[in-house]
Amino acid sequence: MKNLIVANWKMNPNSQKEAKEIFDAIREGSRGLDVEVIVCPPAVYLYASIFGEGVVSMGAQNVYFEDKGAFTGEISVEMLKDLKVEYIIIGHSERRKYFGETDEIINKKIKKALEAGLKVIFCVGETQEEHDAGKKNEVLEKQIKIGLDGITDLANLNVAYEPVWAIGTGNNCGVEETKESLDFIRTLIGQVRVLYGGSVKSDNSGEYIKEAGANGLLVGGASLIAEEFIKIVKSAE
Numbered sequence: 001m002k003n004l005i006v007a008n009w010k011m012n013p014n015s016q017k018e019a020k021e022i023f024d025a026i027r028e029g030s031r032g033l034d035v036e037v038i039v040c041p042p043a044v045y046l047y048a049s050i051f052g053e054g055v056v057s058m059g060a061q062n063v064y065f066e067d068k069g070a071f072t073g074e075i076s077v078e079m080l081k082d083l084k085v086e087y088i089i090i091g092h093s094e095r096r097k098y099f100g101e102t103d104e105i106i107n108k109k110i111k112k113a114l115e116a117g118l119k120v121i122f123c124v125g126e127t128q129e130e131h132d133a134g135k136k137n138e139v140l141e142k143q144i145k146i147g148l149d150g151i152t153d154l155a156n157l158n159v160a161y162e163p164v165w166a167i168g169t170g171n172n173c174g175v176e177e178t179k180e181s182l183d184f185i186r187t188l189i190g191q192v193r194v195l196y197g198g199s200v201k202s203d204n205s206g207e208y209i210k211e212a213g214a215n216g217l218l219v220g221g222a223s224l225i226a227e228e229f230i231k232i233v234k235s236a237e
């Protein structure tokens with residue numbers, strides 16, 4: 001299976017024009033490379049006319065677990081499917097921290113997305129405090145146990161190990177420690193693609209693939225700079 005490189009644009013950029021410029025540059029730079037590339041923009045940019053067809057697939061940063069109805073502000077799996085969205089990031093630490101997403105809510109979202117045939121990038125990872133208290137494995141185990149409760153078909157599941165302390169801080173996780181965590185996640189879940197995320201840049205990305213054994217990368221800040229992101233994609237070939 002190809003390595004998976006995911007651009008998580010978070011709440012950026014602020015205009016369709018900029019989104020299209022970054023996206024077009026990423027698509028052209030990714031053409032012909034033996035890597036699966038996904039761009040997850042804000043939901044308002046998730047339509048094919050901005051993205052064009054092929055090379056790079058679209059992913060959403062969030063979804064709601066109900067089918068439809070009176071849930072102001074939310075987006076359903078069917079809406080995403082109708083837009084030809086292929087992937088959904090679920091359980092990102094920013095959603096856990098700022099929007100109160102619990103492991104139980106994340107479990108419902110993952111179930112709904114997988115049942116609909118969408119591919120999931122399920123984020124897990126410990127905070128600085130948990131890390132310093134030596135609770136990393138305990139945290140990962142809990143997030144995974146509840147997050148995947150009742151889910152048996154893992155064919156469309158990808159997991160991203162994102163230590164919260166490494167996200168957007170420039171303090172990326174060391175290769176050895178990353179390898180340990182990725183291996184630990186595989187012992188809990190089995191053979192799914194396991195990605196690393198947290199301050200990935202082109203000068204550290206290759207190590208995660210080649211030395212830590214990651215099956216891909218979840219890239220935040222660096223995914224908004226097309227040239228830098230393409231270097232990251234190339235390092236995963």
Ligand code: PGA
Nearest residue numbers: 167168198199219220221
């Ligand atoms: P970062 O974000 O690459 O800016 O650290 C990663 C993420 O939050 O997925």
